[in-house]
Amino acid sequence: MSADFEGKGEWLKDDWLKYLESIHPAEIEMGLGRVTKVAQALDLFKPAPTIIVVGGTNGKGTTTALLGQLLAAKGLTSAGYNSPHIHHYNERINRRSLNADGSISATQLISDEELCCAFAAIEIGRGDVPLTYFEFGTLAALWQIKQWQVDVALLEVGLGGRLDAVNIVDTDLAIVTSVGLDHQDWLGDTLDLIGMEKAGIGRKSKPLICGQLDVSQGFIDAANAIGANAYYQGCDFSIEQAEQGWLLTLPCALKSSIHLPNGHIPYFNIASAITGLYVLGLLPDEKGIQQAVADTRVPGRLTSYACQYKNTSLTFILDVAHNAQAAAFLASQLKGCNMAVLAMLGDKEPGAVIAALPQIEQWQLASLSGYRGQSSEKLKSQVLTSNGGKFFSCHDSVEHAMIASLQAIQTQGIEDAEVLVIGSFLTVSAAELALNHIDGLEWVVI
Incomplete structure (x- = not known):
């Protein structure tokens, strides 16, 4: 030795x-x-x-x-x-x-x-x-x-x-x-x-x-x-x-x-x-x-969480998708989903991912920490030129972006909403931790 x-x-x-x-x-x-x-x-x-x-x-x-x-x-x-x-x-x-x-x-x-x-x-x-x-x-x-x-x-x-x-x-x-x-x-x-x-x-x-x-x-x-x-x-x-x-x-x-x-x-x-x-x-x-x-089930691949939040029922769908090809597959599977949380690493292309998911009308953009992370403001700057009338909101963390989506669902009175959470393995990790931190949120994997 x-x-x-x-x-x-x-x-x-x-x-x-x-x-x-x-x-x-x-x-x-x-x-x-x-x-x-x-x-x-x-x-x-x-x-x-x-x-x-x-x-x-x-x-x-x-x-x-x-x-x-x-x-x-x-x-x-x-x-x-x-x-x-x-x-x-x-x-x-x-x-x-x-x-x-x-x-x-x-x-x-x-x-x-x-x-x-x-x-x-x-x-x-x-x-x-x-x-x-x-x-x-x-x-x-x-x-x-x-x-x-x-x-x-x-x-x-x-x-x-x-x-x-x-x-x-x-x-x-x-x-x-x-x-x-x-x-x-x-x-x-x-x-x-x-x-x-x-x-x-x-x-x-x-x-x-x-x-x-x-x-x-x-x-x-x-x-x-x-x-x-x-x-x-x-x-x-x-x-x-x-x-x-x-x-x-x-x-x-x-x-x-x-x-x-x-x-x-x-x-x-x-x-x-x-x-x-x-x-x-x-x-x-x-x-x-x-x-x-x-x-066969794999964590972070179309993993669905049925949630109850202040008398509102919804589903968070978590996926590690981080490129246009993966996002296009999600688009083919999630016909009724029109809201998403997105957080990505700095070397990825958010515009291509968003373009591959045309049914998503409301995007809650979140920052990822660490030297490879990308801020929500940078994400927004890359997609504003081709947003097609979509709504974008920026947040400093995945958890805060998820809370914003919950509040939007309540404000808009959406029943049985689906919220997609995507962008990287780090995004899914942060989202799973957030599920246990958000006050008043109860969930079960389905």
Whole structure:
């Protein structure tokens, strides 16, 4: 053990997280060289017998959650790595283990003790190799997943794909849920360039599932250059609305279609997850598939809270949507909603999000604290030129914006109103905390 490590063995989780933030380089150099060197030293390229990597502009979290449910229905254990978290870092690393009766457990988050051990292992193993906050966390997740000895690792890409730290692993299946405009400063400002980066998680002669309809030529060219066995939604597999649910057609299936119930996650992500496990030969029977789809819920994705506030009934709908593509999906799901709370990070485009939600007439804009946060006044300045007659009001916090929406509902006498709260993981986190702080507000998750 190096002298530099002395004392860190007694650190608690918060000590480690502060340390990770303190060593994060001021300038991030894109590339896999550093993280690969540490992974090689610790033998982390294959932390589980089967590895599934999920990338995409939107839909990564819901897809990995459904994959875990489907694998459990097949009797397989799994571990997941997701980012970012809503409240606690432990949310990023989870597993579904084998119960004593042979069944698969519900999702269990990594414990603080396990997390500290994983951080310590990476700190020792990295030597003098500098790592970013995300690289350090990714390596810690791979190390812990290896200790758990699960059947399948479900790894979510952080940003892009080709140069993301997750992409060092020996992938058996890659799923790209969607390709949209986001993180243009890092990935490029066209769908072709972004598609090329996201296709980079594919592997030669291994399945690559693309859930994006009409995906960019850049993605197709990159997938072909890699030599991946690509399956495209709308071409090799498809999902369409049917009576009381959905009908999924699988590629080259002996049984051409599967009837699915209406789930709580986007139907195109359902199609990608099921198709991915089908081509791997890990899909449960049809009853297991249907139950997994019905049971999968993901915090911060169309999470609805039925509320009672001073004799007024309403519903807050919380979603981490932070780009135009995600907002457009919400618009298709929330026909009766005309009021929203919006708080976003500084590198996002509020105008595009608002334009994608034309049914929202009243916007309560909120500031997000922290160096990456965006003030409500800045949000307003970016959308005023194209507000289309919409109402905008500025607030210093998500909680105050939610209170303003409650007051507006009462003043306007709106019955059974729906209020959308969107913009980032931090927005959802603040909103969930606010639900417990607002005087006179009672709620239940529905």
